Amino acid sequence: MSPQRADLRFVIIGAGMAGVLAAIKLREAGFTNVSVYEKAERLGGTWRENTYPGIACDVPAHLYTYSFAPNPEWSHAFAPGPEILAYFDGVARRYGVEELVRYGREVRRLEHDGSRWRIETSIGERDEADVVIAATGVLHHPRYPDINGLNEFGGSIFHSARWDHSVPLEGMRVGVVGTGSSAVQISGAIAEVVRELHLFQRTRSGSCRSTTRPSTRPGGHATGPTRRR
Template identity: 65%
Template structure:
């Protein structure tokens, strides 16, 4: 008679106490797992919402859609939630679900090696631990990218990256320069227009701006949300929003689709109708197609850049001097404050952590060409190591919480294979990984991201690194693993 596999009491290590790490901890505890530890390099939770505190910060996903499905929030003040409210939301979830006792703060994992059937972890402080399963919830955008501008260290005023905002620096009435015009730069300009005495936006390449009405919820609406959870669900699962998500992903994957044509018409109309000065309008007009770069949603950037005290600078930066920024046309722009809204190193993921898999397989070497993971979750020869929002995932203008929850549904089914005793180690096969990558790269080259622009979506070889198929395709893929695509060692 065949023996019935014995269920295992697994020990889990979660790396990162941001949105995805909190989700993983809650789901593991709900499943009855008691040996769960979260390692967080900072002194509090929150991930990107802890790191970013710049003026004007908000999410570009509707607030009620940017919540865990199991933890609705009736108290959002606006359609697009301000950053401090999002940080407070995650802190509240951690408190309500009693997750904080699981977290070891100020413990940055520097090494993670699979040895003798278990993961050995080491921190920068010399702490050592062992886990059966590692959940890498380190996030995508958490290593600030600093521009290589000559003389930056010579600036006599205050200079800092937008993710390291110095709140001790006064802004009102000062001469403020902002370098970078992605979502962060746009939000900062919108927040500081009319506050700064002189506000300069240094633009390398213009952005298409999608208009959005970031309306405030009234006290009556918020009271109604508190009294009737069904109203929150109706707002969260708003059919118009879900339709927009599907249309947007359909637009991304087919550069010749009617959906992308409709998006282009909206953003072009927004530019034409919002910017009165024809010279400024042309400076703000991109030469690439809409959504080739991450599409920016803003209710008021065009108004902010037209403020009498605002100035768009497009001549290119030659260098920084003690008094300010000198552009390539020879003009010196005097500044008191210089903000570097220059984004993040989007290819880092779990790095610079050393991650060694079966037989000493080094993740740095595995990712030498490009970071990749099967369905953004698993890597060959790295058993019982799972990523949330890992490389090749659908990072776009919709909720990463929704993505992470769907990924967790998939990961939980792989965990069940280990916990139930059907195997001791599980990771995607090399053949399945190669097939996935070939299909993904071929599809990625047909997306709007590959239509002719530079962006952080592109890897070192110019291939879009994001999910190249539809939202519905992703949702379906996350429903159930094909176990034949996985190596299962120690099967009974």
């Protein structure tokens, strides 16, 4: 690599799965002037933001790892969310990504002046970069349905990505809007503790109870994919 290319300044926006990967690969390629801006106080992206009951990987966990960092220690074929978050934490530490992350800084302004990117964060910090990599994902801003009267609802209401753990669900009458992956996981996790559970679905789709279970192989290793559809 030429000295001129090695001196390129890289800024990665977001320290989720994609941001961590980008930082690792840039360093492997010989680039040393790399920073990662993360709006939260820890990395993890989707797996940091989502803490709802039943959260888990909806594909076999062995397929949800970096190819260069396999994890034979998954406790379930479809690993729970906290375990996935711990995996990304561990990879970031192992490959020295944590030292590159500037936490609590959301990129608010990004302009190119014809030669370099000018960056401004939520705390007024300014930076410059030759290359900016947007690793912000698409799931960090919850989208609420446009339902008449939603703001007048007298009970507790919150998005799955902003789960309110202070609200006890035992004995409650609960409605879940949507039947995507999050809704199906939540419904299965709370069905036995709520008084009533109602699912509201726009488009018909099929789902069934997950058959994933803890590994029984000696050493606690996940035995492989388990059917869930």
